[in-house]
Amino acid sequence: MKSYRFLILMGMVILSSCKDGFLNLAPISETNNLNFYRNQADMLNAVNAAYATLQFSGQYGQSMYAIGEGMSDNTEILDAQSGIDISQLDAFTTLSNNGIVNVTWNDHYRGILSCNTVIDRIGAVTMNETIKARYTGEAKFLRALMYFNMVRMYGDVPLILKETADVSEGYSYSRNPAAEIYTQIVQDLTEAEKTLPASYTGADVGRATSGAAKGLLAKVYLTQKKWQDTVTKTKELLDATTYDLLPAYADIFRINNKNNKESLFEVQFKKGGFGLGSPFNNRFAPRLAGIAVTTIGAGSGHNLPTADINNAYEAKDLRKDVSLAQGYTASNGSFVAARYIKKYLDPAPFAASDADNNWPVLRYADVLLMRAEALNEIGFVADGEAFQLLNKIRKRAGLPEKTSMEISSQSAFRLAIEQERRIELAFENHRWFDLLRTERAITVMNSKGFKVQAHQLLLPVPLTQIEINPSKIKQNPGYE
Structure with a gap:
């Protein structure tokens, strides 16, 4: 993926002039003056600039795990020196001036605006029409992914679907209802899956595929409780030969096995x-x-596995030792009991915070569990297909099959799926969003000693956004 990553670097340089704040809309203003988007190579660079934003700290570089895992019962912060912003999220004391809340908003809109630039500009560029359709599909997939994350975190958010060339335009945007955001996400993904290829070769491996669009669309439908649509979309992925479970769980996360047969979409790092x-x-x-x-550089103490998830694994579950460690051996040879995540270890990093691990966004195992959940919601069938899908995941983990003798009702199967998703997808940013989606966040978290209030199911809108545009951008209820 040499050329892909080189162009990501170029995209990051272009985006580096974008200062904090939703209304600072570079790189659009700079590229207007340079008449930048003239040919196919320019558009490739523009698409890669959109991909580059996924690495930003406000997206998958930090915010997604701080929220998707840190706000759940999966991980915690044990040392305040790890950072006040992430500690607030972990403890449900988040303020509207929280730095992670702010950078999450800004970096997602930096990515969305980059996607809009591609979508708006590419029509006027003379280039291969098949490639043009593909680039448009990639931009729509990325925009949908970013809006999906935003609407789940903040609720109503500004829906911006065009290139913004003048910062004054930003003052016209207010927060659109979440239903409108979901409508656009579905439209983007439906259009993207029609123009994206099923797979890539060479330097293009890792880009969004039609399968990635289908998988994300299935998750959107599941979040909307559109059970039949979820079943239909996941069936398309099961019928294809592109994806399958890897025989060994550990192989999914190996440095030398990125973008494997189980992967629908990963954030690429190098x-x-x-x-x-x-x-x-x-x-x-x-x-x-x-x-x-x-091996290089100190630890930050982020995202440490809780005792609760450590105890949630069944005996002999092969996934546990792949996912987390119980501690480490100090330089004096003594064992230090301190749990940490193992899925993203690189045995030979280049430097501190410069490792080779990709971040898995969508996996085939997730697709199977989404389908099982949707089938059960349509109607519980004792030992039916939903059971078969659940047991396919459990078999790889070295666990015995579940039957209707143990899971005898729809409600019991819901809890079984919740448990299996928690363990199978541990530390991959799904747990908090699963609890939100199933409306179980308050019940589950408060049963474990937290004090989560209803308004805390959404993040506060960053204070900076309200101060910039107080007539249009209002705070979520419950926050000051």
Whole structure:
């Protein structure tokens, strides 16, 4: 993927002039003056600039795990020195001036605006029509992914679907109802799946495919409780030969096995000193571990597995030792009990926070479990297809099959799916959003000692956004 990553770097340079704040709409203003988008190569660079934003700290570089895992019962912060912003999220004391809340909003809109630039500009460019359709599909997939994350985190958000060339235009945008955001997400993904290829070769491996669009659309339908649409869309993925479970769970996360047969979409990272490496090797290591876990650079103590998830694994579950460690061996040879995530370890990072791990956004195992959940919601069938899908996941994990003797009702199957999703997809940013989607967040979290209030199911709108445009952007209820 050499050329892809080189152009990501170029995209990051272009985007570097975009200052904090929703209304600072570079790189659009700069590229207007340069008449930048003239040919197919320029459009490739523009598409790669949109991909590049996925690596930003406000997206998959930090925010998605801080929210998707840190706000759930899967992970925690044990040392305040790991950072006040992430500690607030973990403890449900988040304020509207929280830095992660702010950068999440800004970096998602930086990505969305980059997608809009591609979609608006590409029609006027003389280039191969098949490639043009593909680039448009990639931009729509990325825009849908970013809006899907935004609407789940903030609720109503501004829906911006065109290139913005003048910062004054930003003052016209207010927050659109979440239903409108979902309508656009579905439209983008429906259009994207028609123009994206099923797979890529060479340097293009890792780009959005038709399968990625189908998988994300299935998750959107599941979130909307559109059970039959979820079943229909997941069936398309099951009928294809593109995806399958890997025989061994550990193989999914190996550095030398990126973008494997189980992967629908990953955020691409590449170590090497170019600013494209992943930071998780250091972020997820215990703060006092030195180089015992990371080999280079200190740990940040982010996203540490809780005792609750440690105890949630069944005996002999093969996924546990792949997913988390119970501690590390210190330089003096003693064992230090301090749990940490193992899925994103790189045995040979280039430098601190410069590792080779991709981030899995969509996996085939997720598709199987989504289908099982939707089938059960349509109607519980004892030992039916939903059971078969659940047991396919459990078999790989070395666990016995579940039958209707143990799971005898629709409500019991819901809990079985919730448990299996938690363990199978642990530390991949699904747990908090699963609890939101099933309306179980308050019940589950408060049963474990948290004090989650209804308004905290959404993040506060960043204070900076309200101060910039107080007549249009209002705060979520319950926050000051």
